[in-house]
Amino acid sequence: MRIVHLLLTSRFAGSERHALELAAAQAASHDVTLVLRRAGTADRIDAIAHRVHPKVRVEVVGNLAASWQARRLLRRLRPDVAHAHLSGGCRALHGLEGRDCLRVATLHIAYKPRQHAKLDGLIAIAPWQMADIPPGLRERSVQIDNWTLPRTPTTDARARLRAEHGIDDDTFLIGALGRAEPGKGLDVLVDAFERARLPGVRLAIVGQGSAWDALRKRAGNDVLMPGFAERPHDWLAAFDGFVSAARREPFGLVLLEAMQAGLPIVATATDGARHLAPQLQSPLVPVDDPDAIALALQRMVAGGQRRMAYPMEQFRIESKLEQIEAFYLAGLTRLRGG
Numbered sequence: 005m006r007i008v009h010l011l012l013t014s015r016f017a018g019s020e021r022h023a024l025e026l027a028a029a030q031a032a033s034h035d036v037t038l039v040l041r042r043a044g045t046a047d048r049i050d051a052i053a054h055r056v057h058p059k060v061r062v063e064v065v066g067n068l069a070a071s072w073q074a075r076r077l078l079r080r081l082r083p084d085v086a087h088a089h090l091s092g093g094c095r096a097l098h099g100l101e102g103r104d105c106l107r108v109a110t111l112h113i114a115y116k117p118r119q120h121a122k123l124d125g126l127i128a129i130a131p132w133q134m135a136d137i138p139p140g141l142r143e144r145s146v147q148i149d150n151w152t153l154p155r156t157p158t159t160d161a162r163a164r165l166r167a168e169h170g171i172d173d174d175t176f177l178i179g180a181l182g183r184a185e186p187g188k189g190l191d192v193l194v195d196a197f198e199r200a201r202l203p204g205v206r207l208a209i210v211g212q213g214s215a216w217d218a219l220r221k222r223a224g225n226d227v228l229m230p231g232f233a234e235r236p237h238d239w240l241a242a243f244d245g246f247v248s249a250a251r252r253e254p255f256g257l258v259l260l261e262a263m264q265a266g267l268p269i270v271a272t273a274t275d276g277a278r279h280l281a282p283q284l285q286s287p288l289v290p291v292d293d294p295d296a297i298a299l300a301l302q303r304m305v306a307g308g309q310r311r312m313a314y315p316m317e318q319f320r321i322e323s324k325l326e327q328i329e330a331f332y333l334a335g336l337t338r339l340r341g342g
Contacts, residue, residue, distance in 0.1 A: 008083040012092030014043035019112040028057035071095035094119035151321040152260040161238035179243030184213030189249035196297035240265035244310040263314040
């Protein structure tokens with residue numbers, strides 16, 4: 005099968021990780037191409053191109069009118085499946101109706117009519133997304149959970165990162181990973197950590213984003229903000245507990261990563277966290293409530309448990325690949341009148 009993934013963003017984050025892991029896994033048995041925007045190939049630590057698996061062919065379009073350029077490229081490549089990720093990729097699929105190519109998208113965030121209504125099918129990453137899809141398109145769509153790949157941190161990751169930032173092994177280090185943007189609730193987390201008044205405890209917020217400078221000014225001296233991490237799983241090894249204070253989280257891939265690392269977790273009751281609640285093994289806390297988060301942090305630290313086991317079998321990529329391929333084949337059969 006000839007598969008083209010369209011990822012026209014600039015910086016690497018959770019949705020980009022999903023697309024690259026899917027493309028790499030599919031490349032073991034299919035002809036897979038990834039279309040990137042020029043900005044995603046820049047010489048930056050948080051760029052996308054240097055993370056692409058060698059078996060995945062890469063095509064690059066310009067930064068201006070990237071969706072239009074990607075659409076022209078698709079007409080030349082003539083794939084069996086064009087799979088879009090996020091808004092720019094979805095726009096590239098518009099105007100290709102009636103061709104012998106299945107046009108699908110993953111709902112990394114939510115259903116948006118202008119992006120998704122005219123596509124041949126959608127992959128929802130959480131059940132709540134399906135209710136927003138119109139009935140006719142819903143019949144051609146499927147819900148498939150996200151996955152996480154086992155990642156082994158470097159041997160000395162915990163000791164090295166803690167030593168670099170002056171954190172001894174007895175200090176309980178609470179960690180958060182992600183972009184500094186309103187939906188992630190990192191401002192609420194900073195307030196909650198201050199209210200929790202936890203002696204001998206540090207908070208680390210690892211990432212970057214548009215609100216990073218404002219967050220740095222707001223955070224106290226006990227909050228460590230090292231910036232973007234090339235190897236976030238090394239930081240997960242350095243943490244003793246994980247917190248997601250998000251206001252909005254469609255699925256919560258970062259929660260899967262924290263579970264994979266065996267960390268005790270505090271999470272707000274976003275759509276994604278509610279979907280994962282049976283596996284999280286801890287009560288969810290209200291969104292946008294720093295006092296509730298502070299209390300949950302106090303309980304986590306008082307519990308003293310720095311590692312725990314989670315049931316991860318249903319979040320392995322192998323079964324998800326089978327489901328996605330079956331979705332493709334059903335769509336192609338329908339498209340080609342089979």
